Amino acid sequence: MRSDTTPAIQLVGLQKNFGSTVAVDNLDLEIRQGEFFSMLGPSGSGKTTVLRLIAGFETVSAGQVFLDGQDVTKSAPFDRDVNTVFQDYALFPHMNVIENVAYGLRVRGVGKAERLAAANEALATVQLSALATRKPSELSGGQRQRVALARAIVVRPKVLLLDEPLGALDLKLREQMQIELKDLQRKLGITFIFVTHDQEEALTLSDRVAVFNNGRIEQLGTPRQLYEEPASAFVAGFVGTSNIFATTEAKALVGATSAVSIRPERLQLTKTASVDAGAMSLPGRVTEVIYLGAAARVIVSCQGIPITVLYQFEAGPTPERDSEVFVTLRQADLVSLGN
């Protein structure tokens, strides 16, 4: 019945209203088998609500949810073959680590010896075997995170839902967990749906990313597509840093007919105007130089419009504040944002 072309998750006309607030607005989305899929957006953009609708914690206002080709719109969470890693981990405080991990098997009626063996294996996968008899209150944040992961994967769900799972960890630990998550997903081969507001996290981890805004998907694509060809000013601004020029500014600066964006690293500072074909140079004055270590962020005012340039030090002498420079760009690097 199911083949590899059946989407792991298919959302059709999904709608969720809380009173008069529209949290998810007529959403269509297909998530492929074995994909690391991220839902990226600011808080209140509807991404967590979509996750909760897939898990079954919320009921839809309209539309359908298909899991592996089957309509689960009306199914209870315990009848859906998906599992969630919660933002606050939601470990059972009265059970120790191994009991927490074995819980999903216990409620399915798996025998004690068998479920403990499976739980131990899952704990080994997240490198926590040594802490099996600890209570959750005796663990650090990173360790709790791993227990929550082990508890969710021990029942072999078709899809794993992760709700900002790294949000509460500090930067170093977060980077380490990102690598482990990606590793785990490759090893298990199951579909991961990852909710985050951290664009860098979404870009580094995902096969595909959906950028959410106001209950809708602004753009869906690979990290590279989102970064290099943002479809709207919102995406250009939310994913990485961009110079975004509204239509009037774009017209004045580069003669474009619609709003455009360009990444700071695609701009160069030159002492003279470029004469290359396909290139153009805008005269301006340096207003700010921010040292970043490997590079500097230089802000140049061109016709009163601030333009951010990522300046690599090997590309010539450091620009001085108030010096007159040219911002040189290739017209092919300009991304039209429509209107």
Add this chain to the structure above:
Amino acid sequence: MAKKLGARSRPDTGLSSARLVSSYLFPRPKTRLALLLAAPVTWLVLIYIVALVALLVTAFWSVDSFTGEIHMTWSLDNLKQVFTQALYRTVTFRTVGIALLVTVIDLLVALPIAFFMAKIAKARSQRIMVILILMPLWASYLVKAYAWRSVLSHDGILQWLLQPFGLGTPGYGLAGIVITQAYIWLPYVILPIFAGLERVSNTLLEASSDLGAKSLTTIRLVVAPLLLPAIIAASIFSFSLTLGDYITVNIVGGPNQMLGNLVYTNVGAANNLPLASAIALVPVAIMFAYLALVRKTGALENL
């Protein structure tokens, strides 16, 4: 300029007596602790422990049946009487039975109400329900007991309501006591359970359901173990409050007596304070036994 700033950032010292006291106490944590605890500890020792010890001691004295004067000589006669005479045994079992029944009824009523308040009701209706549950506590205990007397009477509202179904009011007796006590102590049972349920986070219930547990399994494996300390606290309220009651019994109990009535008659009409003390030790002993049992089950370890 510098002088002016200095004067502003460091206000005059030595002028205010509150400041003098504060700076005296600041480096003396033990004195501070003593001041903080002096009043409550005095209260506890004088009013609570001394009274309890006096009760214990009095139980070993006796009364001259002719003059009615208390003899302060040690004897086990009172305790022997309480433990051997059929009257006291019957009343003790009756009292414990009523207290248990009241506790069970209150728990059965309180659990769904508390669950609704903590997990289903919206913030606004939750506030309204808390107020509604606290409201009966503003009325006097006596007023409530007499209200039930009128409800339970043979021309009362209960009779009128049940008559069409071929039933009638239970009247004044053990059933009346249980109903009235269950009503009066209900808020004391709902509130701890409500507070306990509020501490069981919703994501724990979601996680359990997410991992495949149906509602009853979630209640058994997640809610019940986490709620047990609150349920025990609630049961201690209804159980011990019923155990010591004697007013409701007089008002809606018909001819029945509970331990409290025996204490009351021995203090008053019979003028036998030592025997009253001996009887009063029975509920104290029962509560100690109950608490020891609770401790032994380890239910309080998850607090």
